[in-house]
Amino acid sequence: MKQVLLLLLGLISTSQSANILGIFTCPMPSHSIVQMSVAKALAEKGHNVTILTTVDPVIKHKNFNVIHIPLSPEDARYFKELFGSLGKTDTDGVLGSIVANPRELSYVPAMNVGVEKGAIMTFSQRIKTLAMSWGYRLWDAIENVENKKRYNFLYGDDPTMPRFEDLPKNISLMFFNSHGLSEGPIRPNLPGVIEIGGIQIKDTPDPLPKNIAEFLDDAREGAILLSLGSNIQSDHLQSDTVKKMFSVLSKLKLKVIWKWDKLEHIPGNSSNILYSKWLPQDDILAHPNIKLFITHAGRGGISEASYHGKPMLALPMFGDQQGNAGSMVKQGFGLSLKLLELKEKTFQNTINEILQNSQYKENVENFSKLYRDRPLTARQSVIYWTEYVMRYHGAKHLQSPLVHMDFIAANNLDIYGILGVSVAFVLYLIYLFLD
Numbered sequence: 001m002k003q004v005l006l007l008l009l010g011l012i013s014t015s016q017s018a019n020i021l022g023i024f025t026c027p028m029p030s031h032s033i034v035q036m037s038v039a040k041a042l043a044e045k046g047h048n049v050t051i052l053t054t055v056d057p058v059i060k061h062k063n064f065n066v067i068h069i070p071l072s073p074e075d076a077r078y079f080k081e082l083f084g085s086l087g088k089t090d091t092d093g094v095l096g097s098i099v100a101n102p103r104e105l106s107y108v109p110a111m112n113v114g115v116e117k118g119a120i121m122t123f124s125q126r127i128k129t130l131a132m133s134w135g136y137r138l139w140d141a142i143e144n145v146e147n148k149k150r151y152n153f154l155y156g157d158d159p160t161m162p163r164f165e166d167l168p169k170n171i172s173l174m175f176f177n178s179h180g181l182s183e184g185p186i187r188p189n190l191p192g193v194i195e196i197g198g199i200q201i202k203d204t205p206d207p208l209p210k211n212i213a214e215f216l217d218d219a220r221e222g223a224i225l226l227s228l229g230s231n232i233q234s235d236h237l238q239s240d241t242v243k244k245m246f247s248v249l250s251k252l253k254l255k256v257i258w259k260w261d262k263l264e265h266i267p268g269n270s271s272n273i274l275y276s277k278w279l280p281q282d283d284i285l286a287h288p289n290i291k292l293f294i295t296h297a298g299r300g301g302i303s304e305a306s307y308h309g310k311p312m313l314a315l316p317m318f319g320d321q322q323g324n325a326g327s328m329v330k331q332g333f334g335l336s337l338k339l340l341e342l343k344e345k346t347f348q349n350t351i352n353e354i355l356q357n358s359q360y361k362e363n364v365e366n367f368s369k370l371y372r373d374r375p376l377t378a379r380q381s382v383i384y385w386t387e388y389v390m391r392y393h394g395a396k397h398l399q400s401p402l403v404h405m406d407f408i409a410a411n412n413l414d415i416y417g418i419l420g421v422s423v424a425f426v427l428y429l430i431y432l433f434l435d
């Protein structure tokens with residue numbers, strides 16, 4: 001969940017509009033959406049944003065100059081495996097260390113240790129957190145040996161470039177895709193660590209298309225939004241599963257908006273179901289009559305529904321969906337069923353359980369309130385802090401002094417060393433005296 005964004009502020013003009021360079025190397029589409037949302041916030045403010053990216057961005061803006069450099073097939077495969085394995089791990093342990101954000105290992109759990117928000121870690125969870133943190137530091141150190149070689153190969157002869165080791169010393173601040181107060185963990189953050197979790201979600205919804213708006217406004221008993229994502233075509237769904245879903249949904253008093261891309265082959269006709277190929281999902285979830293979101297448990301959909309305080313029924317199929325669904329259920333925002341093993345009765349009972357047991361709604365609504373209650377919205381934060389760094393031509397005053405200290409001083413090892421030697425010396429004197 002935690003991602004770090006790299007934004008370089010270049011050729012800063014003194015007036016309102018600056019030239020901003022974004023280098024987005026991560027080839028994961030879910031990361032790209034977050035990074036491009038940051039770029040969009042800045043472009044909407046009137047900045048001239050140039051983006052170097054490995055993914056063809058879905059988010060566009062007239063103030064963008066996009067330079068798309070696709071990965072070679074080998075690199076794409078490498079990254080897929082790397083990020084597949086990193087997906088649920090604590091990369092922020094490593095990246096926090098770049099800006100020397102305090103990493104309190106006794107109570108800030110590593111990401112996939114699975115500690116509930118606000119809970120105190122057990123002994124074994126603390127061991128796991130400690131081991132993972134050291135593991136990632138080691139991994140980071142090993143990676144950096146390679147990175148340094150690459151850097152020196154590219155820039156080694158250029159006297160105007162800083163040394164590789166000195167690069168973190170030029171970071172003014174970092175944006176994190178998280179919101180600790182609502183999501184946890186509670187931890188100390190440096191002033192230059194700016195949380196912008198939810199940046200990809202609109203602050204205020206756009207008006208809905210007329211047919212959808214009327215359909216939802218009319219839903220006196222409430223409505224359900226069903227979307228199994230853009231990667232799953234209706235062909236991929238077993239017709240048996242679709243039949244079961246239709247049978248349950250068509251009998252509900254609630255209305256259903258069903259994302260379905262083959263309108264000539266719909267699962268069935270029912271007055272309470274509206275099929276649509278394309279849906280403004282975020283705007284629909286914002287509608288007060290939506291009572292339940294049935295989702296394939298993609299990360300984006302879950303964050304949008306959490307943002308709007310809507311309980312969920314997850315139907316994960318593959319990839320990280322299972323994990324996303326698991327943590328959603330753990331937060332108490334809904335329930336999860338395996339799509340491929342869907343049974344009519346279970347589907348129906350689970351829908352009823354989520355609609356009737358107010359616990360799910362209350363949990364997600366409470367989260368939503370906390371998530372949205374901020375002095376600046378995520379967009380406003382991006383704009384404010386980016387322009388802040390520009391105003392001071394790099395905000396070195398935000399940095400932790402730790403960034404500029406060596407390992408010995410940073411850990412007071414010299415003081416402990418002197419103390420140790422002194423104690424040994426005194427003990428030795430006592431020993432001589434007693435002898």
Ligand SMILES: *[C@@H]1O[C@H](CO)[C@@H](O)[C@H](O)[C@H]1NC(C)=O
Nearest residue numbers: 018019020048049050051065
């Ligand atoms: C915007 O940035 C591009 C470089 O990507 C540059 O060619 C262009 O001149 C810039 N526009 C302005 C108005 O500065």
Ligand SMILES: *[C@@H]1O[C@H](CO)[C@@H](O)[C@H](O)[C@H]1NC(C)=O
Nearest residue numbers: 162166167169170171393394
């Ligand atoms: C980067 O930091 C070094 C050391 O503090 C400083 O000498 C240099 O001017 C900085 N470079 C930029 C581009 O800010």
Ligand SMILES: *[C@@H]1O[C@H](CO)[C@@H](O)[C@H](O)[C@H]1NC(C)=O
Nearest residue numbers: 263264265266267268269270
């Ligand atoms: C639904 O109704 C439309 C028009 O009334 C009809 O063309 C279509 O065949 C029906 N589909 C199913 C699956 O019954």
Ligand SMILES: *[C@@H]1O[C@H](CO)[C@@H](O)[C@H](O)[C@H]1NC(C)=O
Nearest residue numbers: 358359360362363364365366
């Ligand atoms: C939601 O918040 C309200 C008010 O803070 C509280 O009374 C209630 O217990 C919370 N519900 C859940 C399920 O945590």
